[in-house]
Amino acid sequence: MGPGQTLGTVTDRIAGIVLTKHTPVFWFMIMALAVAIFGALNTAIAYLLGRGTGIWGINIPVGWGFAIVNFVWWIGIGHAGTLISAILLLFKQSWRTSINRFAEAMTIFAVMQAGLFPLIHTGRPWLAVYWLFPYPNSMGVWPQFRSPLIWDVFAVSTYFTVSFLFWGIGLIPDFANLRDSAKTLGVRRIYGMLAMGWRGSARHWNRYETAYLLLAGLATPLVLSVHSVVSLDFAVSVVPGWHTTFFPPYFVAGAIFSGFAMVLILAIPFRYLYGMQDFITLRHLQNCAKLMLATGMIVAYSYALEMFMGWYSNEKYELAMVHNRLHGPYSLFYFALIFCNIITPQSLWFNKVRSTPWMLFIVSCVVQCGMWLERFVIVVMSLQRDYLPSSWGMYWPTKWDIMTLVGTMGFFTLLFFLFIRFMPAISIFEIRTLLPQSKVKE
């Protein structure tokens, strides 16, 4: 943290973003763009519901197209938020305090985008309830609990709920702070209701801290389980290139890799636009970059292992899969993936790159593209050529596919900037505990 901050000044700086009467112009500009893209998403979904999934590029043999690629991509992005808020809390990494709040928000908003895809890919979401959730219905039909797809429903919905609770209880003391700093009655009423009468009692804090720590302990195995279960959607099948046991750790590492890229993509403009360099320092960016490099190396190892397993299996379909990746019709995507996810992150070995925000921003964007390509490679390349050459085919997205993907980015941006405007984007009470004056002297 920057020098010269006191308990009062950190409050004013962070709460000031929310309580100000003068919303910055750039906020309106970003919102205008985000709302426009969100409109495109609504259009795409409305047309989908009217016409059915035939408007997408999916067909036999590639029945899983953009919807699944985007689902896995968005849910992966969410993982860094929980890693920062829960796992780094358990490891007593106090630097996480400056970035955990908005990383948690990022998780929730990313999981919302992810959840949209399984819902709309059914084409008839109003029927999907009995396909997804076990509830007594008049047909007497129940979901199939031996299927990873139903595990996914439970994993993702639990993940969303727990992330929301974690974020929500973190916000209560800060809402109390906004309530007490609010200048007008209306604002005070709204934050007062959200704060639920929090008064900072020591007995309350005692239970609060226990609950917070317990939630962190629960979220840690949960976050690892979510992407593992997502990977089982693939690994439990017998499709070449999917049927491998190392998918769970491979997917989890990839998720955290893309998640940290997203944290940097959000943190770098945020600290610049709002002048938050005192709270989100270069050290935070560097730590995120180091974690990105570490998880990126695990991902690189997984790519190598994928190739090795194909060769080592000595099975002709697996070998054909490896050959298809390197020389097939989508090989360009595969090499783009290698460039984005293995070669580009190597620049993070250099301190110069790690400590220059704009360079980090570019690396993060490239990694984000790479992680999307990874899911495209996994989903499409395995499906387009499996056992029977007579059923081989190609897959290309339509403009509706692309509109939906871009649309979710607009929706995400919309939610995120609403959050920055109306809620404290940095945890005020946790930042206070980092100040030297917050400690009891003997």
Next chain:
Amino acid sequence: MTAQPIYGLMAEFDNPTDLVHAAKGAFAAGYRKMDAYTPYPLEEAAEAIGAHHNRVPLICLIGALLGMIGGYSLEYWVSAINYPINAGGKPFHSWPAFIPVTFECAVLGASLATVFGMLALNGLPQPYHPVFNVPGFTAASRDKFFLCIESQDPRFSLGETRKFLEGYHPHEISEVPH
């Protein structure tokens, strides 16, 4: 319980050290019905007023067990009793396939129990509380530290307690009206 004219006496401190010092002193003097108010979690303050343990972990465990048993029972009942379907020759009661959902339900149950249990034990949401009547109490969420000795405490007496608190040189002492 007799009705007291005021809720208690509130002392305001500028820093956590003075607050913890006063709270320890009050505990040693035999006061039990008191509370400290701080802008961030201060472990020492909770210790000083005698709040060591709480029941949140127990509630969490109960939630986890209920979630776990509920999740597994649901899967068993659906797959083996109510709607048995032969999927690839797997047994109706295929317990390894039931583990992921059981785990997720346990985490869900534990998390919901932890959060709502914590809120319930804290008595939140609470629309009204007397401490907010103290002028300047809004600083409790900002940069000031408060100690309130409540009038319900058997040792409480307006004059004596005020004198006692003055001994710790608080910034200010005020009566908390109901």
